[in-house]
Amino acid sequence: MTLATIRDLRAHYATAERRYHALDGAELAVEPGRILGIVGESGCGKSTLASVLSLNPKPALRVDSGTMSIAGTEIDLADIESHRSLRGGTVALLPQGALGALNPTRRIGAAAHDILAAGPGRIKRSASAARTAARLEELDLPPRVLDAYPHQLSGGMRQRVVAALATLRDPRLLVADEPSSALDVSSQRLLMNLLRRLVDEELVEGIVLITHDVALLSELADRIAVMYAGRVVEQAPARTLVERPRHPYSKALFASVLVPEPGTRERRLDGIPGSPPDLRAREPGCAFAPRCAEATEQCRARRPALIETGPAAAACWLRDPAKEPADAR
């Protein structure tokens, strides 16, 4: 039983002359009680994916197709506007950087009331204060936070306040968009613990964690999806993916970072040759083929589908389970 399934998500940014295909048939599944990490280099579509999953796409983005089924509801992502009411209640966003996410001139209690009042039904100020205080307490924050302005809180408290607000309307799925990118190392650690806690204590049923920080992901995520050129090219349990990446891009990506582990004393770091794909042109074949050392004619001619093999899945002709024996790999 999965919590959320995203199918065939296609979206583009349109300018006067050209279209940038930010998402090109992305597929995802989030399991309940799990953190799904999404990783990829800049421009792979992961932030666009976050904005679509949180049902809050940027104005310039057009979703062409795609569905998300979450907790029994089927959402047509091409028509996000009519599902606006699910924002905050079914899916919620944990924004990038807790510092700017809070309105500097509004007390936390008032901001929380605004959030609860935006949900279904009417709610009294006293009721929302009680509900907020309860959620704050679950995250070890004292009730006096309700009367505080953001600047009166420490960085770590603000982080937890943002998490409390994001989960205030008991969303099923939390989409965390680069939550750690503006943090120092010790705050990152706190954030990781916080995210793990949100799932473990069932404040949310699942988290999609979007980041370019491979080291953080490999520690925190249960599963990892690797994105390239608007598609998920590999999805597998975190351990499996880090230790034995199957897609050539995943391999290159994980080879380009150092994971702080005892074994990592000496290792050569390899970059990925070439540059990220041009999102304006859509090649008929695999988007990674131009940078892939192993690419064949077939890779350049036809696009591989994401094929599941057990708990893992990869979109690569060279890893096609039907072909692999013939390749004698």
Add this chain to the structure above:
Amino acid sequence: MAFLRHLLRKLGWYAAAFAAALGLNFFLPRMLPGNPVDTLVAASLGRGASSESKQRVYETYIHEFGLDQGLWEQFATYVGNVMRGDFGTSFSRYPADVSTMVADTLPWTILLQVPAVALGWIIGNLIGAVAAYRRGGFDRGVYLTSLFLSAAPYYCLAVLLLYGLAVALPLFPTGGGWSFGMRPEWSAAFAADALSHWFLPFLSLLLVFIGGQAIGMRSMAVYEIDADYVGFARSFDLPDRKIVAYIFRNGMLPQITGLALAIGTLVAGALLTEIVFSYPGIGTLLYDAILNKDYPVIQAVTLLVLIAVLAANFFVDVLYGLIDPRIRAAEKGER
């Protein structure tokens, strides 16, 4: 209370500024070339008078005005008198009392400036915020118009309006506070007449002020719309009016500082506007006083303007402390 202490400290600064300005007010007019009594003597005796009688009148005036005393001695007398609320007598309209002259003109200026500033701030900020939120053609129109209005010097716009709405299209009188043959009194006829004279100078001040405020608010709001807290609020599907309120509340803060900064130039600009329309306010009074080197009147008016600017700044300071929780906290030493 800490906030009170902060205000008291501010008051101390204002007192220092006041003392410094008092000195400038006294010495600067006296640096003007020429002598106020010369003009006065020439005017009062006409051409035929003997040089001896001229000399006598001259000395009488010099003595009467206290100009025969040393500069510092005069300054001490002046400060002493100001402290007692005595602004002396006018040179050019001797023996008119300066306090009465100011009291006669001040209400006209207040009636002109206060509504223009208050209304201009509100209208300007609303237009600016809406322009930023709506974007598109409305935004471009507002931006260009505001840019023109705020960049045009006060008197330029005043002259344009004067030409357009009083000369080319004679809808309003060309100047003065009321029509010939009227006398200031509490009557509907006079009020209507004064209002028609008031409207053009008011409009020219209002437009300039709206322009400046709209530009400021528009750029603040454009910046706030992209702020992270707006994105976070949107992710909960908060209603638009709530989000606009967030944006306005935060965008408004620098605008209040802008108001404090603008008040000085506004008062000065308004004086020019009065001169263009020969409006019977403080500006025209000051202009005539400078032409006649009427030191007591110049001193009284500049002192009044100074007090107005300081008071406005103090008011904004208090207001700012009340509106922005961060300023409040910094003042309490909570940060």
